Amino acid sequence: MSDTEYPFFFTWTAQKSARPFELTGGDGAWFTTADGGRWLDLGALSYQVNAGHGNRRIIDAIKRQADDLCLASPGAVFPAKVELAEKLLALAGPGFSKVFFCLSGAEANENALKIARLVTRRLKMMSRYRSYHGASMGALTLTGDWRRPPLEPGIPGVVHVPDCYCDHCPFGQQLATCKRECATHLGEVMRLEGGGFAGVILEPVPGANGVLVPPPEYWPIVRQACDADGALLIADEVLTGFGRTGKTFGFQHWDVTPDLITCAKGLASGYQPIGAVIVHERVARHFDDQMLACGLTYYGHPTGCAAALETLKVYEDEGLYDNAARLGPVLLDELRLVARRLSGVRTFTRGLGLLAALEVDGAPAAAWARLGSELAARRLSLHLDGKRGTAIFAPPLCISEEELVAGMRSFGDAAALAFGGT
Template sequence: MPDDLTTYHPHKSVADQNRHHVIFPWTKQAGLKPKEIMRAEGVYVWDGSGKRYLDLAAQLACVNAGHQHPRIVRAIQEQAAKLCYAAPQFATEVRGRLAQMIAEVMPGDLNKVYFTSAGAEANEYAVKIARTVTGRPKIIARYRAYHGATHGAMSLTGDWRRAYNEPGMPGTVHAFQPYCYRCTFGQEPGSCARECLTSLEEIIQFENPEFVAAVIVETITGPSNGLYVPPDDYMPKLRALCDKYGIMLICDEVMSGWGRTGEWFAVNNWNVVPDIITTAKGLTNAQVPLGAVVVSGRIAEALEEQTLWAGSTYSGHALACAAGIAAIETYREEGLIENSRRLGTVLLSELQRIQQRHPTVGDVRGRGLFAAIELVKDRGTRAPLMPAREEPYATRGGLGAIKRALDEAGVMVFTRPNLIGISPPLNITEEQLMEGLAALDRALDHADAMLLESAAG
């Protein structure tokens, strides 16, 4: 590849063309060699050489019904022939029907929808709605969380990338979340008294609850920061804490929704009803961009008299809504949520077996087809395998060896420093899942070998 990227060149490949004209996210552009994806079907994708990969990541945990699902493709095609777009101030058949279908599968009385273009935008609108209805300015988010890359959503985000986007949205405060493997408060699961919630209540008091509009959490934190499954009493106690101070609870289900955890939404695992759910990704099987903010009856009633000073050109885009309708029908009729629940048990059991085999696997955790393994140098000290602040696409050290081995085996996973996430399409079979996990098992041998070499040296 020529070094001068400012000069036009005839392109020899799709990757070459992208490299010259596309800015890729979350990484330095120098030396980047993006993998080509030429086509996809079901649980597989194919690169430019024709090599097939088993997609154990569902790309970004978003292709929940499988790649190129024919029912959803057909719905998009049929809608394109009838109505591609209408401005958001107009009523359309697909917008109304999708909103009703979303309300039907939501917990409790969450029954009214504001459509957005993506999950980050949904989280920003959720904040606007909470501030509008409560009249309060502050939002409490959590460290080790990801809510999107737009200005406000990045302010809510609680990882190291936020610092590179500051100054951020005023009124944002961060608290600690239940990272039970590395408890901030030095507790172990058996003796823990939920100090993370005690700390959150103290933060609320110091910030003055009369000024706190909402607490926003990823119900199950996505693999971008570690895929943390809260203890079973955490979400009910969080709901009660918010109720105590009249604070709204916003659950970010952009990644954990639409069957990913073996339930329609992750909150259903604990029978908790938040005030607002934000979602995207699996809402349309990622075949057309669409996000949604779904609010309770109380909030919907308040907005009858209060103006929400917000809007966007693509709110309720007709093609996206058609994809959403078909996606929800697919989840229902093909039993994909039940398959996620059933295979989630298989997945966690197999990951626990892999943990016993590999000294570099410190912890495994998950719910449904939403799981991760955490990599360590030493199980006793829980020292991370590599520095935590590393660009997401980095391929150095043990993680790089694992990624290269998986690439050779034709398996894709979700990787972050010290973390491997497994979140395949929900239509995966047990045989396909076991095939991918066997490849992961073999790939971890490389990290173990590097660990032994390091200890010997």
């Protein structure tokens, strides 16, 4: 904690409750702070630095681009912009034909929302309660979680539906016997609302809201519901994109093709602010003759494109998608070991790839505060949400098995002290 009053705002907090720390750099799965601390980053500093800290290749690519061409107008063409778009289309898979560039996840979703409305000439959108889609007004209205109510009312026409939250099924079902009501209910709500939706936006695995891994039939059922209504399906891959779940994109775990894919965070591993909407040909074609009423001054910014292009090469050259897939079961096993150590509380563990959650039922705020200070003492950084009872793990994809296991064992010691256990 710092007593200094800084001349800028800290986000999502009352300013007096902010807990700033002075970040100085990092290397791989570790970051450093000005007090000499070296932290194991089990949260990829808010799910962005998939390639790891201090990656020289990405830094040098930004420097080279800054030397060659450091700024551009939205209408400008240069190699990094073209190559990045080609690469993203190849990663998205067959049928995707255009990329819309932007600077953040919120902007990616804001522009996907606009594209869906422009193409369908419809207004209504559907999303889920346990979701986060960004802080701009459209993306925030699509958001279902605690960040939306302070700004309501948002944009018109957004309907929220319950989640694929199997550990606390909103339909009172058990996974083994359920009829995938979470997915069929979405189509039912569409019909009850009179249909005519422009789009449905979903995180493939809702991340910050607790890593809610859907049953395998979920996405195919939702795809069918969208097709029945003529709504576009938007995969918000801002958090899950670029290997987080062990595949390039989260939706690729299931046999579905969305109409739009939104991404940011891992796109350039946070080394530059850049996001994108990857658009399927059946949607993109609309704008051959119609104006695309979207734009940004920094559209396809040169250093952003260069950083993203190099990041995507790093992911491939270092086999980071495979590393996430390989280490996912290790992370989940370790988390289950932690859960077994916690005798005084009810726990749930969930995960896919290097994205996992420990949910702790009924622990008091004081236990979460203690967990926070125990983790700080051990220099472990991850996303804790005591109010909603979750700890979320999302290390850089370059983490080694030894680092991951040691970090999780250390987390287990901290959790046993905070929540009670051995």
